[in-house]
Amino acid sequence: MNQNKKTNPVDILNYWFSIELFSPQPLPPLTGKGGTVITPKEDQDLDWLRPNPDSRTRNDKQRYRYRVFVGLFAQSNLSESVIRHFSQLDIPETERIALDNRQNAEYCLFSFDIDDSGIPIKESFFLSSAAWALGKWPSQQQEYGKVLELYEKATEQSKDHFRVWADKFHKAKDNTQNEQLSNLVALPSTRKNPEINAPQASEDSEQPDCHVLLGIDHIRELSNHMAETIGWNTWLKRSQYTSLRIQRMLSRRHDDNTQPDDPLNSFFLGDLIHITKKIASNNRQALLHACLGPENPTHRLDVNEKLDTVWNILAPKCFPVGCWPAPGHYPLAHSQQLAVNQAINNLEEGGILAVNGPPGTGKTTLLQDIVAAVICQRAQALLELDDPEKLFSRSFSVEHPNRNRNSAIHPFAPTFLQRGIVVASSNNGAVENISLELPDSSAVDPSWLDKTDYFRETATVLLDTGNNQRNNQKSSAIKPGRCSPPDSETAAIGTSSCKHSGFRTMAGPFANTSTKK
Template sequence: MTRESITRYWHAVELLQPQSAPKIEKRDSLFASFLHDCNAARPVMPWAAGSPAHGQQKPKDRVWSHTLFAHLYDSRRVAESLKQLYGADQGYKEPPKTRESALFALKFTEQGLMVQDSLVLSSEAWFLGRALANRDWTRGFDEEQNYLREDIKPLMGGPVDAAMLVELTEKIRNFLGLDDFFSATERYTHRWRSTPIKVKNPAQEDDPLNSFLLADLADVADSLRNGITSAPLAQYLARHAPQQRLHIDDDDASLALIERLAPKHYPLGCWPAEHHLGLVHSQQLAVNTLLHTLSDGEGVLGINGPPGTGKTTLLRDLLAAVVTQRADALAALPRASAAFVDGTPERVSDGTDFQTVHALNPVLFGFEMVIASSNNGAVENVTLELPQRDKIDPSWLPDADYFGELGELVSGKPAWGLISAALGSKARRRTFMPLLLRPATPQTQGQRPRRTGARLAVGLGGRGAGR
């Protein structure tokens, strides 16, 4: 089995694991969503007078957002069809479970207008249509979904009524090549979820049906086919090597554990924690191992910990160690201006304006950290908390100040430093860049602080800051 085939298999698993449609539950507050079903051949729109959602109450400062989970079906039928097509799985088996998924999902405003580009196809249904037609399923999902988003705009212009939705459902069934598989439309159900949302700051919803890994896995598989890989990817896809595993619960591992926890393996910096508390041995073992194995090379190291066991605490010490290493690199420069590369400065956009920047010296590269997760909230909790003043011991203040004033402007809370920011969306980056490069402090109100950018380039490790 090759690395490409492993990734293709992973991609297929993700394609065939759509999210279940939300279950209908009793609405227990004005802020909660209201869910109801209607027949797919005779749909009732939630903004219509005869809809069960029409009489639902909501907070005065909110409007309705309607999400349609269209043409619900049981995924066991798809599994049975694929079994007949490809044969039964000869490996691990588990009893088939009922999973109610949707052929597609679509969002509408309170007035019944389709939200542009909100159409999401079921990757499972798309895969089935491709398989039944003996067409390639390794590529094409995103392209066909984007094509449909454009194609349906003339049909779904203006307030959408029941007849338009019936036509859309038939169109998508036909497009996916599943008319014969699903039979009559009246046998199926639409599920509506009506949610009160804030007008000015609506919560962003991720893909309500599919895995967020689909496009990335397809790209990785194509790269592997063309011989393009990396050390971390090769390590991740390699066969398990038992001899490389250290079982910390084994008595024979004691000497190796003691060695890894020896003072010489500790990083030169640690987080200024509350009450000056250090890490417990298991956390320190992880930090020491990370720095020992990955500081000077590429690779991947897995650390598993249930909620509340100190993964964020561990991350703080790792961050402190990286900042300290970078401080050593800065201290080795002959002068402050050596942090930048000589030459013509570049002009880059900060989202609202252009800034003149000088590229950083390559010796300052490699100290960046990206925190990524399938849960946006978890990432934001970490990146927004790290700069806050109450996350370090008060005894370090006011000496521990790492662009604290700018950190407070960016985070909106009292900060001791500007060491992290939530930048996972275009909107967040657009908000962050002007605050970073053109902060409106009492001292700089109405001005552009040209010297601040140079200091921040040294402090943060980005490519952008005026000199």
């Protein structure tokens, strides 16, 4: 292999995307008789078909929702089809063993949700990426780079078809005349090869009970169409791509217009599509370019060798305008301050900075200073406003699905949207180091406490610091009447001095200006 050959980032992402296509999520296992996950029988009454509404509704705030998994197939079907499709590849024995260990997993071709009245929810359809890939994988190697585009197109077409199909049932629900309802959506079980695009019963045919809105026949009708369109009938038997599994769930009322999380596919598919498009359109952010650019980063700094560069980074002009008022007024160590200065000064346009160290070496401590720096940047931006209303963009109205009124929303202007902080970790304990310890008054030196007491009532309500049990921490929304009115002093973020690493910066992170009313 030519080591000097540059790798196209889009090729890397397309390869990764192809791997994720064949990494579906397994279906929920059956829960037995009377359970929440079942495989319906031919003569079984489905929950949403029962005439008694009490059997379908939990209470005033919750309702049953049903997820239908259509076209069940085993891991063995997937593995054998992949090996057969890519027969030219020499699959290592270790990979074959890994496939064999997952033979008991089950997947499906597509899924959608049904509300408690038996009506399909239009925005709940999901197409299995693995099933699509096996039916429509490009036959020519030169077309492999188009897999992402082909998958997106197939997904949108499938969703559009499902919306049209589901809309028939929504219209039927609104029709109170039984005869018209039957003509719109009722399909006698004796019909052969029904056409989904125009399901109509003849005048002489026997009409089923009008309360049957969505039955197994209708679902199989949809599955037949999908199988022919995508090509599932080339590797699955008809009895497989029309098989069903149904999961009963509880959901909040008025949630039918929200799209659920994808229950079938890899979590990474959406992100990979988004990133690939950015790279392909040359809309490369600094972080993406550093990770996926055709050239490796060449600028590396050895802090043990380049001491002159280190001292330049630690110059007073490179310090943030504010620091965390930690107990004892102890400054950061040089290595900590180096990381803070680099993060604040070099990541304005994006990028990534990794800080490594064993537990107890001060990683959380330096994050406190980054938080303080961001707060001060917000304060500086606020001070530049000549009119407080310029902090917000034009308001718009939002409808409450469970209330008979709208609310006006005043979003921040785009200028103020670049100063947020997201703390993310796969370890909840690491996140709590920030979310629980930083708001605590013990994290601030006592000499600053009388200068940092702004918005205390609001913060107390949001963080529930009145009952700050570490293992029973709850966040609560602000409710009318829970926040007491401000006292006679109005607090604001201003400027003052604080000691930091031997220097004095003229904009501490938390300062106070008081005005007597």
